[in-house]
Amino acid sequence: ILNLCFEAFNSRGLPAADAPPAIQTVIGAASYLPKAAPAAYVSILGSGFTDHASTDWTPSITGPNLPTSISAISVNVNGQAAYIEYISASQVNFLLPGNVATGVANVDLITPTGVMTSTVEVDAVAPGLFCYTLKGVLYPSSVFATATGVVYVAATGALSGNTSRPAAPGDIIELYATGCGTTSPVAPDGVVLTEVYPAASLATFQVTIAQKTATELFAGIVGPGLWQINVQIPSGLTGGDQPLGLSVNGVASQPNVKITLLGG
Numbered sequence: 001i002l003n004l005c006f007e008a009f010n011s012r013g014l015p016a017a018d019a020p021p022a023i024q025t026v027i028g029a030a031s032y033l034p035k036a037a038p039a040a041y042v043s044i045l046g047s048g049f050t051d052h053a054s055t056d057w058t059p060s061i062t063g064p065n066l067p068t069s070i071s072a073i074s075v076n077v078n079g080q081a082a083y084i085e086y087i088s089a090s091q092v093n094f095l096l097p098g099n100v101a102t103g104v105a106n107v108d109l110i111t112p113t114g115v116m117t118s119t120v121e122v123d124a125v126a127p128g129l130f131c132y133t134l135k136g137v138l139y140p141s142s143v144f145a146t147a148t149g150v151v152y153v154a155a156t157g158a159l160s161g162n163t164s165r166p167a168a169p170g171d172i173i174e175l176y177a178t179g180c181g182t183t184s185p186v187a188p189d190g191v192v193l194t195e196v197y198p199a200a201s202l203a204t205f206q207v208t209i210a211q212k213t214a215t216e217l218f219a220g221i222v223g224p225g226l227w228q229i230n231v232q233i234p235s236g237l238t239g240g241d242q243p244l245g246l247s248v249n250g251v252a253s254q255p256n257v258k259i260t261l262l263g264g
Contacts, residue, residue, distance in 0.1 A: 021048030021114065026042060027043050029043040029128070030130045030177060037125050038100050038122065039096060039225055040180075041225050042096055042107075044092040045091055047090050049092055051089070054089075057070060069084060076108040077107055077108075081097075096225075097190070098189040103121075103122060104119050105121075129253050130177060139154060139257070140175050142167075142173050142176070149163070151163050151164065169233050169237065175230075175246065178227060183197035193223055196220050198218070199219040205247075207245065210238065214231040214234055241261075
């Protein structure tokens, strides 16, 4: 599941051949929108960040703590170290600390050749669904809630090497997101999580499919910065690709997300 979500936003950087070191933009890593939330993933896009090959933190974890530097690349937000997830010449992904204040935050990208500075808007919630693009359509990184192996929510045969099928009425699916607010109890910061931390209020979550409200069954943090949202597909929907929306406390995730359905 981590690979499914992280691959949705790693290696998304801008072409950087012969470009001078510079930050072009700082955005929510899942939503692509210019805002983030405490304990959410953020992407810095630009050029000239590093000469090293792209890498992420997965092989870098040697203990319970998340890294604040990879290949001498680090990020400070309002002077506080963030947790580095991925680096390349044109993109750096990081996890905001959970205690970062809301408002416009200063972002310092620290590299062996110097420091680049930008800003990002930090809101209490800034939900972003982890998605992938297939034939120009944005789909959520979603699986069926099953104990018999991973089955992706997508058209049958759409994902090479992976089992997939459309979602049918009554199915329970898992969506993945970041920036969805607080949990109860509060999830620890900067460490690999060993348990699930439920949302402080499931009632603040709303998922709609083709303008019909789905039943939310669970929302919580299942990994650093990674929210899982379990919903049941409503009945009476038209088959094919239908719009899917997520909002938390009235704040919407990115637009134009579709989910593949069976009719019923």
